[in-house]
Amino acid sequence: MHELGVILSVVETVENFARENNLTRIEMLVLEIGELSSIIPKYVESCYPAAVEGTLLENTKLTIEVIPGNGLCAECGKVFNLKENNLVCPYCQSRRYEMLSGREFMIKEITAY
Ligand SMILES: [Zn+2]
Numbered sequence: 001m002h003e004l005g006v007i008l009s010v011v012e013t014v015e016n017f018a019r020e021n022n023l024t025r026i027e028m029l030v031l032e033i034g035e036l037s038s039i040i041p042k043y044v045e046s047c048y049p050a051a052v053e054g055t056l057l058e059n060t061k062l063t064i065e066v067i068p069g070n071g072l073c074a075e076c077g078k079v080f081n082l083k084e085n086n087l088v089c090p091y092c093q094s095r096r097y098e099m100l101s102g103r104e105f106m107i108k109e110i111t112a113y
Pocket residue numbers: 073074075076077078089090091092093094
C-alpha cells in the first residue's frame with residue numbers, strides 16, 4: 001500500500017502552500033484520482049487521519065473526486081469506459097484504444113483562510 005506515502009507528500013505540499021500564503025486554517029482538500037491510477041481512494045481515506053495528525057491539515061475535510069477512465073476506440077471512434085468494459089470497446093469489441101483519462105492524481109482544490 002503506497003497511499004500513505006502519496007498522502008504524506010500531498011500534506012507536505014499543502015502545508016508549504018499554506019505557509020507561503022500565510023494561511024492558518026485549511027477547511028477542505030479536494031483530490032482528483034483517476035479510476036485507472038494505482039491509487040485507491042478508499043485506502044487514501046483510511047490513511048488520511050493518521051497522515052494529517054499534528055499537521056496544519058489535522059481538521060481539514062478530505063473530498064475525493066474519482067475521474068472515470070475513458071478510452072477512445074481506434075476502430076469505431078467511440079468513447080467508452082475502460083474499467084466497466086474490461087478494456088474492450090463495447091460497440092465493436094476492439095481492444096485498440098487511446099486512453100483519454102483515468103490516470104490522474106492531483107490536488108484539485110484547497111479551501112483555506
Ligand atoms: Zn469500437
